[in-house]
Amino acid sequence: MLEIKNLHVKLEEEDKQILKGVNLTVEAGKVHAIMGPNGSGKSTLSYVLSGRDGYEVTEGTATLDGVDILDMDPEERAAAGLFLAFQYPVEIPGVGNMTFLRTAVNAQRKARGEEEMSSTEFLKTIRARAKDLKIDQDMLKRPVNVGFSGGEKKRNEILQMAMLEPRMCILDETDSGLDVDAMKLVADGVNALRSEGRGFLVITHYQRLLDHIKPDVVHIMSNGRIIKTGGPELALEVENQGYEHLKAEEA
Amino acid sequence: MALPEQKQTLTETRLSGLSVPEGGWAEPARRDALARLRAMGLSTRRDEYWKYTRPDTLTAPEPEAAEVFDDSDEPQLFSERNGLKIVFTDGVFDEGASDALELDGVRIDRLAETSDIHWARDVYGVLEARGQAPVQRPLAAFNTAFATDGVLIHVTGRPSRPIHLIYRRSGNAADAVLHHVVKVDAGACATILETGPAAARLNSGMEVEIADTGTLHHVRAQGRDHERRAATHVFARLGRESVFKSFTLTANGTLTRNECVIELTGDDAVAHVAGACMGDGDFHHDDTVFVTHDAVNCESRQVFKKVLRNGAVGVFQGKILVQPGAQKTDGYQISQALLLDEDSQFLAKPELEIYADDVACSHGSTSGAIDEDSLFYLRARGVPRGEAEDLMTIAFIAEAVLEIEDEDLQSDINDRVAAWLARRRT
Ligand SMILES: Nc1ncnc2c1ncn2[C@@H]1O[C@H](COP(=O)(O)OP(=O)(O)OP(=O)(O)O)[C@@H](O)[C@H]1O
Ligand SMILES: [Mg+2]
Numbered sequence: 041m042l043e044i045k046n047l048h049v050k051l052e053e054e055d056k057q058i059l060k061g062v063n064l065t066v067e068a069g070k071v072h073a074i075m076g077p078n079g080s081g082k083s084t085l086s087y088v089l090s091g092r093d094g095y096e097v098t099e100g101t102a103t104l105d106g107v108d109i110l111d112m113d114p115e116e117r118a119a120a121g122l123f124l125a126f127q128y129p130v131e132i133p134g135v136g137n138m139t140f141l142r143t144a145v146n147a148q149r150k151a152r153g154e155e156e157m158s159s160t161e162f163l164k165t166i167r168a169r170a171k172d173l174k175i176d177q178d179m180l181k182r183p184v185n186v187g188f189s190g191g192e193k194k195r196n197e198i199l200q201m202a203m204l205e206p207r208m209c210i211l212d213e214t215d216s217g218l219d220v221d222a223m224k225l226v227a228d229g230v231n232a233l234r235s236e237g238r239g240f241l242v243i244t245h246y247q248r249l250l251d252h253i254k255p256d257v258v259h260i261m262s263n264g265r266i267i268k269t270g271g272p273e274l275a276l277e278v279e280n281q282g283y284e285h286l287k288a289e290e291a
Numbered sequence: 292m293a294l295p296e297q298k299q300t301l302t303e304t305r306l307s308g309l310s311v312p313e314g315g316w317a318e319p320a321r322r323d324a325l326a327r328l329r330a331m332g333l334s335t336r337r338d339e340y341w342k343y344t345r346p347d348t349l350t351a352p353e354p355e356a357a358e359v360f361d362d363s364d365e366p367q368l369f370s371e372r373n374g375l376k377i378v379f380t381d382g383v384f385d386e387g388a389s390d391a392l393e394l395d396g397v398r399i400d401r402l403a404e405t406s407d408i409h410w411a412r413d414v415y416g417v418l419e420a421r422g423q424a425p426v427q428r429p430l431a432a433f434n435t436a437f438a439t440d441g442v443l444i445h446v447t448g449r450p451s452r453p454i455h456l457i458y459r460r461s462g463n464a465a466d467a468v469l470h471h472v473v474k475v476d477a478g479a480c481a482t483i484l485e486t487g488p489a490a491a492r493l494n495s496g497m498e499v500e501i502a503d504t505g506t507l508h509h510v511r512a513q514g515r516d517h518e519r520r521a522a523t524h525v526f527a528r529l530g531r532e533s534v535f536k537s538f539t540l541t542a543n544g545t546l547t548r549n550e551c552v553i554e555l556t557g558d559d560a561v562a563h564v565a566g567a568c569m570g571d572g573d574f575h576h577d578d579t580v581f582v583t584h585d586a587v588n589c590e591s592r593q594v595f596k597k598v599l600r601n602g603a604v605g606v607f608q609g610k611i612l613v614q615p616g617a618q619k620t621d622g623y624q625i626s627q628a629l630l631l632d633e634d635s636q637f638l639a640k641p642e643l644e645i646y647a648d649d650v651a652c653s654h655g656s657t658s659g660a661i662d663e664d665s666l667f668y669l670r671a672r673g674v675p676r677g678e679a680e681d682l683m684t685i686a687f688i689a690e691a692v693l694e695i696e697d698e699d700l701q702s703d704i705n706d707r708v709a710a711w712l713a714r715r716r717t
Contacts (some may be wrong), residue, residue, distance in 0.1 A: 090671050093663070118673035130668040134686025140669070143682065148673035174320075184668075200672060 041210050041239040042066040042089075042122075047100035048090050053200040060264035061100065066208070073242045073250055075275060076261035077283050078155045082243045083127050085261075086212045090124040091117050102207060118144075119151035119268075123206030127213045127243075132184040137196070140184050141166065143201055148204060169202040171231070173225055190217035194240035197227040209233070209243045215249040227252030247279040262287055296527075298332035302429075305333055305352055307583060313365055315405035320416035327420065331427045340426050343606040343638045344548055344577040344592035349430060349522045354492030356464040357545070365710060366488045367457070368512050369703055374455025376398075377442060382458060382467020382490050384440050388459075390648075394649050396448025397481060402441040402470060411443045413470045418498040418526035422552040431524040432552070434496040438470030445474045448482040453508075458487030460516065465490040473495045475533070476503035482697070483507065488514030488544070489521070499527040501535055501556055502517070509537040512707065517573065519691030520546040525564075531586070538695045540704050541568040541576055542711050548577040555582070555589040555617075561692030565594040565694035567704070569711050570603030570635070573648070577606035578626070584612065584650075588619040596688040597628040599635035600715075610642040613650050620645075622652035629687045632659055677716040684712055 042065065058081050066072045076082055088095050091114035093190035100194065100286050109117050132140070146156045157165075173195045185193050192194055194214050200279050201209055211230070215223055220229060242253060250272065251260075258274040259266045262283060267290040268274065278286070293304070306329075311321045334346040348355055377399070378388035384401055392399040400408055416435040422428060444454060456471070467490035475481065479502075501507055515523065521544065527535050541547050552563045582591045597605035607626035628637030632699045637658040645652060648665065661683050670677035685708055692708075695701045 090673075092667050113676065114667060114670035115673050115675045115679075118671055125672055126593050126668070126671075132662075132665045132668065132683070132686065133681050134689040135669075140672070140674075140682070143678065144669070144672035144674050147675060147678060151673065151675075204672065 041068040042102070042104055043141040044102045045100055048098045048101060049084060049095050050098055052094050058264055059088070062264070062266055064259060064266060066241055068239055069236045070256045071234065071240040071242060071253060072257045072259060073258045073275060074261050075243060075244060075278050077182055080261045081264045082261055083212055086210045086243065089210060090114055111133065115147065116151070118204075118206070119148045121207035123201050123204060123209045124207070125201060125211040125214045126218070129184045129185050129193040133186050135184050137182055138166065138180050139151060139182050141200060143202070144201055147206070159192045166203060172230055173199050173202075175199055180185050191219060191222045194218055194226060195222060198226050202229060202233065205233070207237060208239045208241075210243070212243045213245065215244055215246060223249065224252060247275050248284055250275050260286055264288070294332040298335060301335065301350060302329065302332045305350055310551040312439065316407045316412050317402070317415050321552040323438045324416050324419065325550060327423060328429055328432040328436060331429050331432070333429045339509060339607070340579070343608070344575065344651070345548070347495070348520055348546060349492070349548070354464055354520065355491070355518070357491035357516060357520070358463055359460045360488070360516035361526045362515050365575060365707070368707060369455060369484050369700070370453070372453055372484065372699060372703070374453040374484055374525070376455050376457055378457045378459060378526070379440060379467070379469065379489065380430070381458065381465035382440060382469050382493070385459070385545065385629070391493065393451050394452060394454065395418050396450040396479065397454065398445040398447065398477065398481065399454070401441045402443060402472070403498045408443055408534050409471050410445055410474055410673040414474055414498050414500045418500065418528055419496060419524070422526045428524060428550060430494055430522045431496055431526075434468055434470055434494050434524065438468045438496065439672070441470040441472070442484070446479040446483075446507070447476050449480045450590070453482035453484050455484040455486070458485070458489035458514070460490060462489060466492045467494070469493070469495045473499045473507065475499070475501045475507050477502045477648055478504050480506040481508070485511040486514070486518040488513060488519045488706045491519055493519070493521040493523070493660040495521070495523045495524045499525065499535065500531045501527065501531040501533040504532045505530065505579070506534040507536075508696060509535070510695055510704075512704070513547065515543050517543050518545050520544070522548045523550065525551045527552070528554045528556055529560040529562055532559045533557060534561045534692060536563045536696060537565070537627065538564040540707065541566065542707065543569070543571070543574060544576070546575045548579065550579045551581070553582045553591065555584050555586055555591065558587045558589065560589045562589070563594070563694050565691040567607065567708065568598065568690040570597065570605065571706060571715060572600045572601040572603060574599070575606070576602035576604070578609070580609040582611050583614065584617040584622065585614045586617060586618040587615070590621040591623070591707045593624040593626070593696065594691045594694050595626040596691045598631065598684055598688065599628055599637065600631035602634040604635070605637045607639040607641070607656065609640075609654070610644065611652055611654070613645040613652065614646050617647045618649040620647060620650040620652065620714050622650065624654035625654045625690070627687070628658035629684060632657055681709065681712040681716070685709060
C-alpha cells in the first residue's frame with residue numbers, strides 16, 4: 041500500500057541531509073511501528089510523506105497504491121487516503137473544530153468525486169465518534185486545538201482520523217502526553233479502524249502503546265535510515281536495552 | 292491665528308460656489324460649522340492626523356469619477372433582516388424606493404425638512420464641534436455646514452425592526468454630503484444598518500447621543516464599488532450605563548477614511564467600535580478612532596482587522612484617552628492586518644493617554660501573513676489551499692465580526708466576506 045524506496049531528504053534551507061535512504065513497505069491490513077532515538081528522522085519522514093514544505097527529496101520514491109505521492113499537494117495526498125496524526129497538533133484560533141472537520145470531510149469527498157456528507161449525517165457520526173473518544177460537545181465547538189490539553193489534542197487527532205477514514209494512517213507519537221486511560225482510548229480508536237484495506241505506520245518511543253496496538257512489523261530508525269526490521273519482539277528488545285547495541289550492530 | 296496661505300487657498304477654493312442651506316432650525320449650527328471650518332482650514336498632507344492618508348481627493352472641489360459597480364450578483368445585504376428601508380441615491384433621499392418613515396418606538400424625520408425639530412438642535416453639529424479637540428476634523432465641520440440630506444432618528448422605545456439606510460449610486464461623479472442625527476432615550480434600544488457606497492465621493496457624518504441606559508447597535512457595510520472615495524465620521528456621546536456598538540465592513544474602495552469619536556460621559560457606559568476591511572489592489576483604508584473615557588467604570592473596545600492584497604494599504608490610528616477621575620476604565624484596542632502578499636502594507640499608530648491611576652488599558656497591533664503551520668495542518672486534512680486560506684482569513688476577522696451582537700448580522704457579514712474571498716480564487 042505505502043511503498044518507500046531509497047528515500048533521501050534534505051532540508052530546503054540548509055545543507056542538511058536528514059533521511060539517508062529509507063526503505064519501507066506497509067501492506068494493506070498491517071500495522072508497522074517505527075521506533076528510534078530522538079532526532080533520527082521519524083517526524084521528518086511523516087512530514088515528507090504528507091507534503092509539508094521545507095524539505096527536498098533528493099533521491100528515492102514514495103508511492104501510495106502504486107501512485108507517486110511526492111509530487112502531490114498535501115490536500116491531494118489526503119484525498120488519496122493518507123493521514124498524519126501530528127506529533128504536535130496545530131492550534132487554529134477562530135476556526136471551529138466542527139467547521140474544520142466538516143470542511144475537511146467534504147473537501148476530500150469532493151476531490152474523490154463522491155457526494156458530500158449531509159449535515160445530519162455528519163453530526164450523527166461526529167457525535168458517536170467523539171463519544172467513543174470521550175471528547176465532549178464543548179470541545180467540538182471550540183476553535184481547533186485552542187486551549188486543548190496535550191492529551192485532548194491527541195484524542196482530537198484520532199477523532200479526525202475516525203471521521204476521515206483514511207486508508208493509510210501515520211501516527212507520530214500519538215501516545216506521548218497521554219495518561220494511561222487516554223492511551224487506552226486512543227488505542228481503541230485505532231484498533232476500531234484496523235481493517236483489511238487499511239495500513240498503519242505508528243511512530244512511538246514506548247512499548248506501552250504497542251501493547252494495545254499490536255504491530256505486525258517493527259522498524260528501528262537511526263540517523264535517517266531503517267537499521268533493523270523485525271517482529272513485535274524488537275520493540276521489547278528496545279524497551280529493555282535501548283538503541284546503542286543496535287546502532288553498534290549496524291556499524 | 293491666521294491660516295497658512297496654502298491651506299486658506301485650498302479651503303476657499305473648495306468653498307467657492309458653495310452656500311450653506313438656508314432656513315430651518317439647522318442654519319445657525321451650519322453657519323457655526325462653516326466658521327469652524329474657515330478657522331481650521333481643510334486638511335492637507337502635512338497635517339499630522341493625515342500622515343498616512345492623502346486628503347487631497349477628499350478636499351478637492353470636484354470628486355473623481357468612479358464607475359458605478361453592479362452588485363446584482365448578490366442580494367441586498369441585510370435584506371433578510373426586515374429593516375425599515377430608507378434609501379438615498381447619490382446622497383439624495385429617494386422617497387419612491389423608501390418605506391414610509393414610520394416605525395414603532397422611533398420617530399424619523401428628514402434633515403432637509405425645515406420644520407423645527409427641537410431635540411435635533413441640541414445634537415446637530417454639537418457633537419461634531421466637541422470632537423474638534425484635541426484634533427481637528429475639518430471634513431466633519433464641512434459636513435455639518437453643507438449636508439444636503441440625512442435623517443433625524445429619535446429612538447424613544449424599542450423598535451421591532453432595524454432601521455436600514457441604503458445608499459445607492461446612479462451617477463459616475465456624484466458628490467454626496469449626508470448627515471444623520473440619532474438620539475436614543477433612556478432605556479430605549481435600536482439597531483441602525485447602513486449599506487452601500489452612496490456616491491463617487493461621500494462625506495458622511497452621524498452624530499449619536501445616547502441617554503442613560505440607552506442602547507444603539509450600528510452595523511455598516513460600505514458597498515463593493517472600486518473607485519469610490521469616502522470620508523465618514525461617527526460622533527457618539529454616551530450617558531450612564533448606555534451601550535454603543537458599531538461595526539463597519541469595507542470591501543473595496545479606492546479611499547476610505549472612517550473616523551469615530553466617542554465620549555463616555557456617564558458611569559458604566561460601554562462602547563465597542565469594530566471594523567473589518569478587505570482590500571485588493573487600489574485600496575486605501577483608514578480607521579481613525581478616538582475614545583475618551585470621562586466617567587467611572589466604563590468599557591471601550593476597538594477591534595480592527597484588515598485583509599490586504601495586491602498592494603492594498605491599511606491604516607489604523609486609534610487612541611484611548613482616560614481623563615482624570617475616569618477610574619476603573621477598561622480600555623482595549625487591537626488592530627491587525629493580514630497581508631496576503633508582500634506588496635501590501637499596514638500602518639498603525641495606536642495610542643494611550645491616561646490621567647487616572649486605577650485603569651486597565653491594553654493595546655496591540657500586528658501584521659503578518661497566513662500562518663504556514665496552520666495552513667499545512669488544514670491542507671493535510673484535505674482542505675484545498677485556497678479554501679484553507681479563506682477559512683483562516685475569516686477566522687482572522689472573527690474577533691471584529693463577533694463585536695456585532697446579533698448573530699444573524701454576524702453571519703450576513705461573514706457570508707459577504709466569504710463571497711469576496713471566493714471571487715478572488717476563481
Ligand atoms: N525544519 C528543520 N530545521 C532544522 N532542523 C530540522 C528541521 N526538521 C528536522 N530537523 C532536524 O532533523 C533531525 C530529525 O528530526 P525529526 O523531528 O525528524 O526527528 P524525530 O526522529 O522525529 O525525533 P523525536 O523522537 O525527538 O520526535 C533533527 O536533527 C532535527 O533537528
Ligand atoms: Mg518526532
